[in-house]
Amino acid sequence: MDIQEARARAGSNIALVKYWGKRDEALNLPATGSLSITLDTLHTDTRLVPDPSLAADQFELNGRPADPARLRAFLDRFRALAGREGHFQVISSNSFPTSAGLASSASAFAALAVAANRAFGLDLSPTRLSELARQGSGSAARSIFGGFVEMARGEAPDGSDCVARPLAPAEHWPLEVVVAVTSEEAKSVSSSEGMRRTMRTSPYYPAWVEQVDRDLALARESILSRDFAALADVAEASALAMHASALAARPGVIYFKPATLACLERVRELRASGLDVFFTVDAGPQVKAICRPEHRRPVADALAELPGVHRVLEARLGPGAVELP
Ligand code: 2P0
Numbered sequence: 001m002d003i004q005e006a007r008a009r010a011g012s013n014i015a016l017v018k019y020w021g022k023r024d025e026a027l028n029l030p031a032t033g034s035l036s037i038t039l040d041t042l043h044t045d046t047r048l049v050p051d052p053s054l055a056a057d058q059f060e061l062n063g064r065p066a067d068p069a070r071l072r073a074f075l076d077r078f079r080a081l082a083g084r085e086g087h088f089q090v091i092s093s094n095s096f097p098t099s100a101g102l103a104s105s106a107s108a109f110a111a112l113a114v115a116a117n118r119a120f121g122l123d124l125s126p127t128r129l130s131e132l133a134r135q136g137s138g139s140a141a142r143s144i145f146g147g148f149v150e151m152a153r154g155e156a157p158d159g160s161d162c163v164a165r166p167l168a169p170a171e172h173w174p175l176e177v178v179v180a181v182t183s184e185e186a187k188s189v190s191s192s193e194g195m196r197r198t199m200r201t202s203p204y205y206p207a208w209v210e211q212v213d214r215d216l217a218l219a220r221e222s223i224l225s226r227d228f229a230a231l232a233d234v235a236e237a238s239a240l241a242m243h244a245s246a247l248a249a250r251p252g253v254i255y256f257k258p259a260t261l262a263c264l265e266r267v268r269e270l271r272a273s274g275l276d277v278f279f280t281v282d283a284g285p286q287v288k289a290i291c292r293p294e295h296r297r298p299v300a301d302a303l304a305e306l307p308g309v310h311r312v313l314e315a316r317l318g319p320g321a322v323e324l325p
Contacts, residue, residue, distance in 0.1 A: 003050045007046065008115035009043050010043060011107055011320075012042040012102060012107040016035050016219055017219045018034060019032065019034035020245065022196075028134055032213070035148070035149070036139070038170075040170075041095060045092065056072060057072045058090065059092070074109060074112060074132075075090075092112075102282075105137035106137060108137070117129060129321075130142075130164045143320070144320055147166060148172065167224075170318060174316065174317060176314070176315065177314070178291065178300045198246045204248045255282075262308060262309075263279065263309065266306060287303070
């Protein structure tokens with residue numbers, strides 16, 4: 001069969017129990033499990049156009065040429081599985097700012113995995129695509145699935161059981177997300193480098209690892225029983241503990257801006273005033289506020305008016321990665 005043109009879309013995801021640190025950098029195996037929600041309006045669309053004239057894959061992101069190195073290595077795995085040569089023009093667009101702690105690598109590699117599966121006619125299962133997406137970026141394994149998703153740490157040395165699985169669909173508990181964007185610049189320390197430095201030098205890293213399994217159990221239970229207060233407690237604790245371990249690295253990894261802290265304070269005030277909302281923060285300065293649908297408007301308005309908040313993005317829980325016609 002010829003190599004086909006293929007298109008796919010994948011939503012970004014936000015971890016409620018964080019992934020921070022790798023046990024194997026070559027295979028990209030995380031040190032712990034993690035748990036996330038996949039989003040609908042923050043997504044990557046990717047088109048793979050086979051081009052026999054190319055000696056190597058070309059990459060265009062948001063209408064501009066972009067560095068193809070990671071993508072070439074990723075597509076090499078699919079070429080090896082298919083036993084085929086063949087290079088692509090890869091054309092991607094993000095519906096949100098790139099490299100600012102909004103997990104663009106998650107939606108990017110999930111969309112690429114689904115598109116490459118179709119382009120090479122491989123017919124791989126979602127679980128297998130999750131394993132492959134993980135090798136592009138750890139968080140991408142989770143964006144293969146929609147709704148609430150749990151990523152396993154896995155035990156197998158080759159990483160074959162280090163995959164995500166759906167925990168509950170978006171309809172189980174239709175929470176919504178407000179992202180307060182406090183900076184649109186690319187972050188100064190990549191998450192891979194931040195993780196590496198934390199693992200090697202932070203005295204709090206072992207305590208972080210020890211806490212994750214307990215947090216995963218609490219988050220799983222609170223999602224399955226739709227216990228908002230319990231999920232708020234564990235998600236905020238997981239995010240703050242991740243940042244605490246990174247802050248204690250040498251030199252300390254600081255992702256927060258002043259406006260990040262202002263947002264955290266505001267979210268806690270809103271919760272004290274009776275709104276169901278909690279925060280999380282990834283490897284960047286943006287704050288993600290997770291809330292019930294009826295509280296999204298007041299949460300978005302309250303965060304948008306804080307000094308240092310450039311804009312707010314809004315999303316619902318969304319589906320897993322899909323092929324586009
Ligand atoms: C997460 N983050 O669980 C955590 C919390 C950022 C903070 O997954 O090196 O881009 O490509 O496997 O997936 C961001 O890390 O890292 C991330 P790689 P990735 O969402």
